[in-house]
Amino acid sequence: MHRFVYVYTIFTADTAHLKETYQNMAPMPYDWNAEVLSDSYMRIRLLENAGVPVYFTHDPKDFAEFPRNGEWAD
Secondary structure (H helix, E strand, O other): OOOOOOOOOEEOOOOOOOHHHHHOOOOOOOOOOHHHHHHHHHHHHHHHHOOOOEEOOOOHHHHHHOOOOOOOOO
């Protein structure tokens, strides 16, 4: 029997560019629908609260901390 280990990670991509805007539930200037954005933020927050690591790929600090070369995110 094979056991599979699933490792989940969220890359926010263009949903939330910066951790600060996500934490404040703030839209970016070009977001076309604040309600849809809020729903997306809440979905990410549910997964984050369940322990899934979230990386804001446009946030310089998160980008610098992202695991590289086979490292794992804890």
